[in-house]
Structure formats: C-alpha cells, structure tokens
Amino acid sequence: MNDLNAMCSEQGFKNSFDIAVIGAGPAGMSAAITATEAGARVIVLDDKPRSGGQIYRNVDASPLKQPEQLGEDYLKGAELTAAFSRCGAEYLSGVNVWHVGDNGEILLSENGETTRLTARQIIIANGAMERPFPIPGWHLPGVMSAGSAQVMLKSDGLVQDDAIFAGTGPLLYLIVAQYIRLGVRVRALVDTTPKANYFDAMAEIAGAFSAPEMLLKGLGLINEIRRAGVTVYKHAHDLAVIGEDKMQGLRFTSGGNTQEVQADHLFLHQGVIPNLNITRALGVEHSWCEQQLCWKPKLNQWGQSSLEHIAVAGDASGIVGADGARLMGRITALKQLQLLSLKSVAECQSDAAADLQKLQKMQRFRKFIDRLYRPIDLHRIPEDDTTVVCRCEERTLADLKQGFELGGRLPDQLKGQTRCGMGPCQGRMCGHTVSELLARWRGDRVADVGYYRLRSPMRLLTLQELSLFSDLTPSNNPQTEVKS
Amino acid sequence: MSAITTSDVLVIGGGIQGASAAYHLAQRGVSVQVLEKDTVSRHASGVNAGGVRLLGRHIAEVAMSKEAMQRWHQLDDELDADTGFRARALINIAADEADLNTLAQREQQMHGLGYFHEVRLNQQELRERLPFVADHCVGGVVSEQDGYAIPFHSTHAFRRAAQRHGALFNEGEQVEQIRRVGNSWMVTTSAGRYQAEHLLNCAGAWGDLISVMIGDNVPMSYSAPMLMITARMPHFATPVVGAVSRPLSFKQFENGTVLIGGGAKGFADRANNRTRLDYKLIANGAKNAIDFFPIMKTASINRMWSGLEGYMPDNLPVLGKSPRAENAYHAFAFSAHGFQLGPVIGEVLADLVTTGESRFDLDPFRINRYDRKVL
Numbered sequence: 041m042n043d044l045n046a047m048c049s050e051q052g053f054k055n056s057f058d059i060a061v062i063g064a065g066p067a068g069m070s071a072a073i074t075a076t077e078a079g080a081r082v083i084v085l086d087d088k089p090r091s092g093g094q095i096y097r098n099v100d101a102s103p104l105k106q107p108e109q110l111g112e113d114y115l116k117g118a119e120l121t122a123a124f125s126r127c128g129a130e131y132l133s134g135v136n137v138w139h140v141g142d143n144g145e146i147l148l149s150e151n152g153e154t155t156r157l158t159a160r161q162i163i164i165a166n167g168a169m170e171r172p173f174p175i176p177g178w179h180l181p182g183v184m185s186a187g188s189a190q191v192m193l194k195s196d197g198l199v200q201d202d203a204i205f206a207g208t209g210p211l212l213y214l215i216v217a218q219y220i221r222l223g224v225r226v227r228a229l230v231d232t233t234p235k236a237n238y239f240d241a242m243a244e245i246a247g248a249f250s251a252p253e254m255l256l257k258g259l260g261l262i263n264e265i266r267r268a269g270v271t272v273y274k275h276a277h278d279l280a281v282i283g284e285d286k287m288q289g290l291r292f293t294s295g296g297n298t299q300e301v302q303a304d305h306l307f308l309h310q311g312v313i314p315n316l317n318i319t320r321a322l323g324v325e326h327s328w329c330e331q332q333l334c335w336k337p338k339l340n341q342w343g344q345s346s347l348e349h350i351a352v353a354g355d356a357s358g359i360v361g362a363d364g365a366r367l368m369g370r371i372t373a374l375k376q377l378q379l380l381s382l383k384s385v386a387e388c389q390s391d392a393a394a395d396l397q398k399l400q401k402m403q404r405f406r407k408f409i410d411r412l413y414r415p416i417d418l419h420r421i422p423e424d425d426t427t428v429v430c431r432c433e434e435r436t437l438a439d440l441k442q443g444f445e446l447g448g449r450l451p452d453q454l455k456g457q458t459r460c461g462m463g464p465c466q467g468r469m470c471g472h473t474v475s476e477l478l479a480r481w482r483g484d485r486v487a488d489v490g491y492y493r494l495r496s497p498m499r500l501l502t503l504q505e506l507s508l509f510s511d512l513t514p515s516n517n518p519q520t521e522v523k524s
Numbered sequence: 525m526s527a528i529t530t531s532d533v534l535v536i537g538g539g540i541q542g543a544s545a546a547y548h549l550a551q552r553g554v555s556v557q558v559l560e561k562d563t564v565s566r567h568a569s570g571v572n573a574g575g576v577r578l579l580g581r582h583i584a585e586v587a588m589s590k591e592a593m594q595r596w597h598q599l600d601d602e603l604d605a606d607t608g609f610r611a612r613a614l615i616n617i618a619a620d621e622a623d624l625n626t627l628a629q630r631e632q633q634m635h636g637l638g639y640f641h642e643v644r645l646n647q648q649e650l651r652e653r654l655p656f657v658a659d660h661c662v663g664g665v666v667s668e669q670d671g672y673a674i675p676f677h678s679t680h681a682f683r684r685a686a687q688r689h690g691a692l693f694n695e696g697e698q699v700e701q702i703r704r705v706g707n708s709w710m711v712t713t714s715a716g717r718y719q720a721e722h723l724l725n726c727a728g729a730w731g732d733l734i735s736v737m738i739g740d741n742v743p744m745s746y747s748a749p750m751l752m753i754t755a756r757m758p759h760f761a762t763p764v765v766g767a768v769s770r771p772l773s774f775k776q777f778e779n780g781t782v783l784i785g786g787g788a789k790g791f792a793d794r795a796n797n798r799t800r801l802d803y804k805l806i807a808n809g810a811k812n813a814i815d816f817f818p819i820m821k822t823a824s825i826n827r828m829w830s831g832l833e834g835y836m837p838d839n840l841p842v843l844g845k846s847p848r849a850e851n852a853y854h855a856f857a858f859s860a861h862g863f864q865l866g867p868v869i870g871e872v873l874a875d876l877v878t879t880g881e882s883r884f885d886l887d888p889f890r891i892n893r894y895d896r897k898v899l
Contacts, residue, residue: 139803147803323798447680453563456570456676464755464826496801500755500824503784507811509803
C-alpha cells in the first residue's frame, strides 16, 4: 500500500474509500471482487435489499419453488453473488445514492438518514432501465412494463394471468417463456419487430455467428412460446391502448389488418437503455448512439468517462448485457487499481487483455441484436397528439408541439415552456422521447439537440432528511438573504 | 468575415432586463439587436425563484419596485402572453421580539417616506393567513399586492413581445470585443459583427466583464444562490412566505409543489457556465422551512439547483449611464432580486436611450459608487 492508501485507511477517514461502486449487479459485483482482491478499500452501494442487480434479483433467495424455471442465465448469477459476498468489500444494501459529485463526494440515504462518503475513484454501475414506449394510452392503469412483470416475479413470485405482452427484444420473449413455464396464461404476444429488421440484421450476421450459442438461445425462446399455443401477432405496429380510465384492450395493425385484443393488463417492452440520471447529473460528457438509439456516457475502453476518476461499467455505459457487464466491471476496476498504484500499467494491461478481447466479440453480437430488435420510429417518436409523453406532469404530444412553437428548441427550453420532464422522475421516462422529437421537428441530429440538464437529488428525498444533514447553525446574516 | 449588422441599440444579455429593454425600445420604434451568449433566459432570469416582491425592498429601490409591481398586475395583457404571474400577499414572518423591533423600525422609516404598502401583522393575524405556521412565530409584515411568476415564461414573454415589435435576438453569440469608433459602438461576437449608436450592458453575472470592455471598472462578485422544489403536497399556504431575519423563502404553487429558497449560496463556476450545490448549506434551508412550517417535514424534494447571479457589495444593482463612455448604459448585478424589477428596468433603459434621463433617482446605482472607497 502506498502512503495515500495508508492515509485513507486511518481512523477519522472511515468514510473515505479507494473505490466506491454504485450498483451491485454483475458489473458492480465483479468490479468489487477484482478491486478488493488487489487490496483496494472498496465500498459497494446498492438500492436493493440483496445483491444481484435486476438480472440476478433474489437469485440466492428466490420466492419460487422451482427457480430453475427462470432459466440457466438467471441461475448462474448465484455463483457471482456468492463470490461477491466473500470478497471483503464493504457493502451497503438498501441505500439510495442521491448525489454523486465530480469531486468524489457521494451522498446516500439509509433508513431516512443521509450519510456522506468520499472515494478516490468511482465506478457507476447502476444498470439500465426500460426504454419508454410512448403509445396512446400507455399511461393508463393496467399498462406496465415487462420489466416490472419480471421484478414482481423474482421478488415476490407474483404473476398476472391473461395479460398481453407487446413489443420487441430478448427480455420480452424471456418473460413470456418464464410465464409459460410457470403455467401462467398469456393472452397474446404482440411482436412489434418489423420484417425489415430481419433483413437489416443480416448485415451483422457475422457478428451473430461469433456467438452462436446466444443466437440459438433466442430462437429457442420464440419456439417455446409458439409451442405453448400462445397467440403471436407478428410485425405489429400502430399500437394503441383501448380504454378511458383504465386499460381494456390493445389495438394494433398486424398482417395488414387492424386487430383488437381485450385484456385488463398489458406489459410493454422495447429494449433497455442506460440509466442516465447519475452520469448526467454528474456532468460527464454523453453522446447519442445510433446503434442503440440512446444516450451513453462517453467512455474509453477502460470505462473512464470525461472525468478520469469516474468510470461507468455495465449497462449504464451502453447496453452490454449481463456477461458483458461482468467483463466491464473487471476491466474498469483494473484500470482504477492502476490509477491507485495498486497495479502496474503492465499488470493492468495483461490482466485485462483476455476480457477486452471477449468484450469486443460480444459487442459484435450486440450489433446484430441491436439491429434485429431496433424499435420502430413510430413507437419511439409518437405521432398521435393525444399520446402522453411526460407521465409525471401528464404532458401530451400536442402540449409539446405548442411548447416548440413558443420557442422550445432545446430539451431544457421545452421543459421550461411545458413542464415536460419536471415531475418526480426528473425526465427518466420522457428524456429520450423529447430528444428524438426535437431532432425530428428541428430537422437536426439528436446529438445536436442534447438532453435535459439534470440535478441531484437522483431520488426523492424528504425535507426532514435533508434538514438533518447539517452541522451548521442557522445564519442570521441578512447579507445572504435572497428573496427574488 | 460577415457583413456588419447595424441597429440603433445593441443589448448585451438575453435575460429579463435585456429582453424588457428590447421590448420597450422596439415599442418606441428603435431598432434593437440582442446578443446572448447562450440562450434567452438560460441563467438567473430563467431559474430564479420567481418572487415578485415589493415587501422589504431597499429604500433606494422602493419607487421603481412599486412601479414594476403595477406593471406586473397587467403584464400578461400588455405582453399578450402567460408570464405565470399570480397576485399573492407576501408575508415576512417574525420569529422573535428582535424581529418585531426590526419591523417597527422599518415601519417608522417607510411611513416617514410616505410608503404605506407594508402592513404589520400580530400573531393572530399571522395565524389567520398562515394556519400552518409554527407556534413560536410571533407576528410579521405583509405586502398585499406582491406575488410570483414563472421566470422562464416571463422572460420569454418579453422576448416574444420585443420580437413582434421588430427586435432581433441572436443566441449563441458571445461578445468578444467592444470598441468605440467615432460615434458608434462596434461589437464583435463569436459569430458576427455589430454596430450601433447605443450599447446596453444587461449581462447579469457577466456584467463586470462587459463593463471592463466598455471602460468601467466595477467591484462585482458572482455566486450561485440555491433553490429546491418539492413534489406536490396538499395545499397549506396561499401567501408567499419569507422571514424577517432568517434565510427562508418559499411559495406553494397552484399545482401543490413548494419552491424553497432563502439565499444560501453554492459554488459558481462562471467560466464553465456551471454551478455546484453546497448540500450542507441547502440542508440548513430545509431546516428553516421545517422550523417555520412543520407540515413540510414529509415533503419530498424533487430537484435542487442554483443559477449564476452577479452581486454588488451593497446588494444594489448597477443601473444607469456609463460615467466614462458615451451612449453606454448598465443594468446588471441585481444581487438576486432583479426579477421583479424587470418590467420597469426596460422602461428606465429605454428612457435613458431615447431621452437621456430617467424619472427615477438612479444615483444609488451608479457603477462608480465604489470608486473612492476601499473595499
């Protein structure tokens, strides 16, 4: 250990770490394992009660009688969570990180109390969220995301009979297959993958063959769903939820016909996108990714952002999947160990070489997947004036058009004009839609439009909790008074 | 190099003062170009707390503030826009005897000057107007015609009204050089060249930099006052609320959200257009809010932010003619209370440009008021 490390470990610096990892999914766990092995003082912060992230949620404590029905890809997480619990990293579960500063400051909320800690290096591994699916009526009660169906299943063993699943992407087929294995009735699978995607994806077929086992896995799920007798509508588009106060059915076009399927529940899904709120509020640079149609933090191959001491790993960096996340966690940790002088440059490079190569191969496969399951424009960039874009403030496409006419050319300006993105989710659910809408209306590239300027807190925080985070006495100096 | 754009007046800064000046000038048939380095309303004018406050104004500002207040009450009609203005009583709460003494002295001073818009409240009157106020609050003072507005909407309302009268706004143009050539001001920006007879410095937190280019030194500082807004909560306060001696200020909007200010300052990184919050200090603001209104304990904070603002040592703006350069005028460093004055500042500047004088006493706001003082 060098002198700086010794200093940080001394008493009085107990809230100071070499590396803070935010998120205990595959990326965060593998980063923590790698870093602690090399002697770094590591803390892992996660908002869920158990490690594993979304993908391995409750893998070592499943409420299901036969968790193997969720599939091998789920079960293999148990080995990682076990290694993580042995690794010796400090681990705070069930805490909400509400601020990460570019100065290495982290504020987190635990049981209603805010604690501050600092770290010399930070790895942000807070994963992905589902891509918004802004169609008419998607805000109605009864409509949920397929991801939330999976959360209910993994956390509490809860399922919903006779629901429609609609959208595109591997996660959608997986959850439908899981439902079938558990004997849950599925009303229909409305697959929105357009025919054209199959042809376009052929251009990336070489990448697909670089990981044939993954290709077969995907095909296997779809066959499984068909064999189970679930009605599958293919190449569906123009989705609209039927219902006034709550969902009563789904209307869509498939095979040249307008179809209506009645149901009380609908699970939507069209892929996942990086969870941006921490990296955006931190102020690291982002770029628009045409391949994945999402914003990503700009990173080098070691996961380092525009701020050297802030790295991003796993799906938060751009969608890489659980296996890719695990590799990235290791790679970013190795680089940070080198920056902390716990590994030499040569060690870092030789330790990471194999992982970097594997990751590259996976990224070729990812290209194929991204092309195949690329959501269609109409389901990302709404055209129906009644479609709610901002669910928190209930702002429709018509409201946004009006804001654009009044001069809302940038996301923040449109937000100022219309309140779109001002609600409790702080733009999580509308940010991508707004970037793409403005790009279309302006005739510009999404990259030129940009995104909302985000701020802490990243989670809602009570005034009471914030008020207790203070060791200062009230100032009576009227010079500081501002009342405008 | 592009051709030179000429106009009667060049306004530097697309905040509320610049937009209001452009509106008043254009309305009088004067040709105006506004130069804004970012976007209109991007900084303090777009992200301030929206207080439209006459209560507790510095004596030097009361006359202008009263005039501005009258304008606010008709501003939506005048500008044919929605500024979000709502007329609401503004109450400053007295927390102890010392506060009551402060209010008594202030009343004496104001009455002596012939101002009667601030009315003292006893404990019971305070409680009638603010049923959820904490028991220890002993009284207060109210100004009935105050209120709040939505800053971003207000500034853009001025911008659009100015544009309708022919004013032109140039966004993304940072001023790089200012020269006096003959009887003209020559201004080079990151994107073009401009020439005008008159030059207005409405550059807010960057006003000192523009002043230096014009030829006036000024001891301005800049900072980042912090604000926060809660998620919607049940209606509990109709008036806008401040405190006599504590850094507290909040208003509950019609949608139930509560905006809390109070003057604590974060860190300003002016060169990079960025601010950073001081969480321990803003926590103190949260504590004050709960102390005065325990009902706010469970309110959820949705967002915290701060904007860049220019301050003078006496917390009064710089407003008036340049003492050293011909046909140059300043209106900046409003020290976090310029928003309410916006509607009248534009008129003051338009008067200075078109008539050479103002009906208000601008002496306290001279840019060179510190020239002989050692700070």
